[in-house]
Amino acid sequence: MAACGAVPGGRSLLWPRVLLFGDSITQFSFHQGGWGAALADRLVRKCDVLNRGFSGYNTRWAKIILPRLIRKGDGLDAPVAVTIFFGANDSALKDENPKQHVPLEEFAANLKSMVHYLRSVGIPEHTVILITPPPLHEAAWEKECIAQGYKLNRRNSVVGEYASACVRVAQECGADALDLWTLMQKDEDFSPYLCDGLHLSPKGNEFLFSHLWPLIEKKVSSLPLLLPYWKDVAEATPELSLLGDGAQSSLPGAQEVSC
Known part of the structure; x- marks a missing residue:
């Protein structure tokens, strides 16, 4: 032989790449039935889907590590699409969770800084998708907090302020926005989309993928199967x-x- x-x-x-950058909701997206796994399956032999999710991270930390994840001249083509999916930790209440909390104005500035950085390394704004955090089901999340010895450390109304800031940054920068916070709450009872009040359930993963795919598809529609x-x-x-x-x-x- x-x-x-x-x-x-x-x-x-060289395989084209789609980069998923975010917190735990991105890190867990390659679990069975996850939105990232569904995206990788849909793009098999067209793109590599790279999971760069970091559980517990906020935009303050994300802004620092982004240049370590992707830089100009790394020998690879620029990603054809990038998702930036933060806010679930930034929006934690300062008094109850000061380590993860990031003030609203800084959160917006951090998102804008990351979009500008990507542009500086050859990834234009129109390839970027900013995803807002999902809504918070306070009763379910409070049970999780109490089980770990904490008080309720997030409020859905506050998460909504961060979601609005995320959409606003996308509009200002010329990036796409996926307003998950608003879309999920079109259902009066959005709790089935969340497994613990904050993270996505299988139904929530399916919901996110169904709304994300049309945005991704626009960016990859011209790519052929490889080989x-x-x-x-x-x-x-x-x-x-x-x-x-x-x-x-x-x-x-x-x-x-x-x-």
Whole structure:
């Protein structure tokens, strides 16, 4: 059997990337049924979906680490889409949770700073999606707090102020906004979207994905499947199909139906 790589030639194949940057709601998004996992599944063979979620983080810390996650000249193409999804921790009440709390004006400034940084490293505003925190179900979250020995440390009305600031920053910067706080509360009882009053349940993950996908799809719709559809590989000389300019599918959007 010939060793892998024995046939020389072919251009390096760089996968386009979608970057998910956020707090625990992003970190947990690759769990079974998560919105990030659903996005990765939808974009298989078109994009790598990178999960850069950091449980418990706020925008003050996110602004510091963003340049460590992505920078100009890192040898990779700029992401085709970036989600920035913070606010659930920034909006914590200062008196009850001073470590995670970030004042509203600083929160907005931090979001704007991150969008501007991305632009400085070649990621234009129109590829960025700012996602607001979801609404807080106070009764459910209070049970979680009490179980951990705390008082209720968030209020839905305060979360709403941070959501409004997030939407405003997106408008000012020319980025897309997904106002999850408002959309979820169109249902009178939004508690089924949350597993503990703050984090997303399976239904909440599905809800987020259903509203995020149209925004992502606009940014990736022109991307073909990478490498040819298996039926299009030349049987006698597969190198011609797999190593040359024919490395992209002639059936954009085609799904493999056989292994």
